[in-house]
Amino acid sequence: MKDILRDIGIIARALDSISNIEFKDINLSKGQFVYLVRICENPGIIQEQLVEMLKIDRATASRAIKNMENNGMITKKNEEENKKNKLLYATEKGLKLYSFIIRENEHSNSVALEGLTETEITTLVELLDKVKNNISEDWLYVKKGNKRNY
Known part of the structure; x- marks a missing residue:
């Protein structure tokens, strides 16, 4: 990975x-x-x-x-x-x-974003939004006092 x-x-x-x-x-x-x-x-x-x-x-x-x-x-x-x-x-x-x-x-x-096409920028924005949402869920979980399983 x-x-x-x-x-x-x-x-x-x-x-x-x-x-x-x-x-x-x-x-x-x-x-x-x-x-x-x-x-x-x-x-x-x-x-x-x-x-x-x-x-x-x-x-x-x-x-x-x-x-x-x-x-x-x-x-x-x-x-x-x-x-x-x-x-x-x-x-x-x-x-x-x-x-x-x-x-x-x-x-x-x-x-x-220099050198990226509009399509690449759109894809990057969409993917980073997914990553942000994944991390946000984890952040909230830990902030509530929970421990993550590694």
């Missing part, structure tokens, strides 16, 4: 490293840009939904959200029905950063 996870890991770490360097000037570090993008694309999202969407732990999400709030990129508002829930919204500053991040993302996608 091919070990595609190594290649996926290399790609993810390389892009994360590039982003951390390029986003350093705008006070977005250690992958926080991903949080900001998801908040901009899902106004009013709550932290638990963000955790599920990004497949991260609550403590990591809390630190990133607090940092972005302190840097004026996002704001929290109480949910009407459930005051425990804090709805997350991008500020004007966050929305400006979002457009910069999206341009970087489009560039990285362009570089990553």
Whole structure:
């Protein structure tokens, strides 16, 4: 069996490293840009939904959200029905950063997909979606306290 996870890991770490360097000037570090993008694309999202969407732990999400709030990129508002829930919204500053991040993302996608045909890109997207769904099920299973059988 091919070990595609190594290649996926290399790609993810390389892009994360590039982003951390390029986003350093705008006070977005250690992958926080991903949080900001998801908040901009899902106004009013709550932290638990963000955790599920990004497949991260609550403590990591809390630190990133607090940092972005302190840097004026996002704001929290109480949910009407459930005051425990804090709805997350991008500020004007966050929305400006979002457009910069999206341009970087489009560039990285362009570089990553260079030389692939439209058919290959479509196939890649479909296959990666299947892989993501498989891993998501495993992630949820383990996060609920279960152990996987190897």
